[in-house]
Amino acid sequence: MVAPRRVIALPSDARQRQRLLEISRSRTEPTGRVERARIILAYLDDPSAYAVARAIGVTQQTVTRCLERAAELGVIEALDDRPRAGRDPVMTAEAKTWLVALACRKAKELGYPHELWTTRLLAAHARQHGPTAGHPSLAKLAQGTVCKILAEHEVKPHKVRYYLEKRDPEFEPKMAEILCVYRQMAMLRGQAESGESQGEDGGGSLAIVSYDEKPGIQAIATTAPDRPPLPGKSPTVMRDHEYQRHGTLTLMAGIDLLTGHVHALVKERHRSREFIEFLKLLDAAYPADTAIEIILDNHSAHVSCETTTWLAAQPIGRFTFTFTPTHGSWLNLIEGLFSKLARSLLRHIRVSSKHELEDRLMAFINNINRQPVVHTWRYKIDRAA
Numbered sequence: 001m002v003a004p005r006r007v008i009a010l011p012s013d014a015r016q017r018q019r020l021l022e023i024s025r026s027r028t029e030p031t032g033r034v035e036r037a038r039i040i041l042a043y044l045d046d047p048s049a050y051a052v053a054r055a056i057g058v059t060q061q062t063v064t065r066c067l068e069r070a071a072e073l074g075v076i077e078a079l080d081d082r083p084r085a086g087r088d089p090v091m092t093a094e095a096k097t098w099l100v101a102l103a104c105r106k107a108k109e110l111g112y113p114h115e116l117w118t119t120r121l122l123a124a125h126a127r128q129h130g131p132t133a134g135h136p137s138l139a140k141l142a143q144g145t146v147c148k149i150l151a152e153h154e155v156k157p158h159k160v161r162y163y164l165e166k167r168d169p170e171f172e173p174k175m176a177e178i179l180c181v182y183r184q185m186a187m188l189r190g191q192a193e194s195g196e197s198q199g200e201d202g203g204g205s206l207a208i209v210s211y212d213e214k215p216g217i218q219a220i221a222t223t224a225p226d227r228p229p230l231p232g233k234s235p236t237v238m239r240d241h242e243y244q245r246h247g248t249l250t251l252m253a254g255i256d257l258l259t260g261h262v263h264a265l266v267k268e269r270h271r272s273r274e275f276i277e278f279l280k281l282l283d284a285a286y287p288a289d290t291a292i293e294i295i296l297d298n299h300s301a302h303v304s305c306e307t308t309t310w311l312a313a314q315p316i317g318r319f320t321f322t323f324t325p326t327h328g329s330w331l332n333l334i335e336g337l338f339s340k341l342a343r344s345l346l347r348h349i350r351v352s353s354k355h356e357l358e359d360r361l362m363a364f365i366n367n368i369n370r371q372p373v374v375h376t377w378r379y380k381i382d383r384a385a
Contacts, residue, residue: 007047008067010040012075017044019076033079039066040075095135096149099126103150103157117157119146168326178331181208181295181322182377185257189374192258207286209263210333210375211254211278211296213270214341219246219357222350239350246354251341251361252278254294255334260372262337264365266358270299272306279310279319293320297329333375337368 012020023029023037035056042052049067053060070078103122107114114121123143130138150156168174185208220243227238252274253264263281267274282292296302302321311319324331345364351357 008043008049008064008071010044010067010070010075012044016075017041023079032081036066036079039063040070040078043067091137091141091145091149092135095130095137096152098130098133098135099138099141099146099149100153100155102126103155116160119143119150119158122146122157164327166325166327168328171325171328174323174325175328175331177322178295178324178328179377181293182257182333184208186376188258205287205290206293207290208257208293208295209254209282210257211252211294212329212332212334212338213250213252213299214338215248215250215270217249217251217346217357217361219249219351219354220244220349221246221352226350239348243350246351246357249354249357249361250274251338253334253337253365254278254282255337255375257333257375260374262365262368262372264362266361268354270301272301272304275299275301275307276310279307283314283318288315291317291320293322295322295324295332295334297324297332298326333377336375 020037020041023033024041026034035058039052039056039058039062042055043049043063046052049060049063053063056063066078072078099122102125103117107117107121110125112121112125120143123141123146126138126141126146130136130141188206188208222240223242223244224240227234229235229237247268250267250270251264252267252270253262255262263278263285265274265278265281267277282294286292301307302323329335341364345360349357349360351360
């Protein structure tokens with residue numbers, strides 16, 4: 001007499017069936033999960049372990065074990081392997097700590113020409129010196145294991161993230177001085193908008209200029225003509241990889257913070273004599289009774305004997321300098337103009353000569369001066385003393 005067929009009940013809903021179907025068709029899931037999903041789906045359509053085994057190409061015992069697990073744990077949970085005891089870890093916690101501590105040192109400190117570690121170099125060093133340091137489990141350390149250990153401790157000795165250290169001990173007072181100038185500028189702008197004019201009390205007017213240099217602007221020429229975009233064929237500008245250098249130029253620029261007008265010079269260098277030439281440009285741009293206050297950094301040309309001597313020959317109060325702190329150039333509003341210049345005009349620029357580069361730089365400044373934009377500063381300005 002033939003024994004009755006054993007039917008294993010597998011409770012499932014439409015969502016679980018859809019998930020099983022997705023896993024059974026997946027090309028990225030582990031092979032075991034895909035096979036078990038196919039077994040369960042086939043059994044739900046035809047509850048016969050023998051038929052499912054023939055259709056899938058596995059033994060009937062494999063189908064039965066899979067179905068019993070699905071009935072016990074659920075059709076989705078049964079797709080994963082059972083947890084296994086496995087071998088005891090070969091690498092000790094002390095060895096991992098030693099490896100991480102090693103990764104936190106620079107490779108050049110240990111006699112290597114490399115500035116930073118590579119995982120391959122770190123693994124080779126650990127294999128060579130780990131056993132003598134009391135960690136025999138590192139004798140056969142693989143590069144992939146190094147990557148896993150470093151990832152566990154979130155250490156990336158092959159990468160560099162830059163930071164900016166405040167090296168100026170008087171950073172805060174100098175920043176407060178700059179912010180006071182910006183707040184004074186806001187007050188003067190408010191007076192101008194209300195119709196009040198500077199110097200109504202009998203004194204001269206005031207001009208505040210944010211100044212800096214942008215050196216090293218490269219005059220690079222192409223060796224072959226650029227090809228324009230062609231709809232349907234070439235969506236971008238095509239450019240030959242070769243180029244020719246014609247040297248560099250320096251843009252010296254200052255923004256009048258009240259009017260937004262930009263004063264600029266383009267020179268090949270930015271020594272004291274070029275800086276004095278810019279000061280003469282400002283001197284000619286403002287009336288004789290106007291006090292010119294300049295926000296600038298501590299470049300050597302700004303404090304040189306040549307510059308100091310020229311300033312001493314000017315009328316008292318004509319020029320006043322307010323210096324940004326060391327590594328505090330971001331406090332200078334002119335940096336915003338240079339950022340716009342780099343992102344627009346200088347982006348992928350090609351010129352035939354330094355003269356052309358100078359003309360295009362000055363044309364950029366002239367375009368700004370046709371519709372000048374008044375720059376304002378808001379960050380921490382209310383905290384200024």
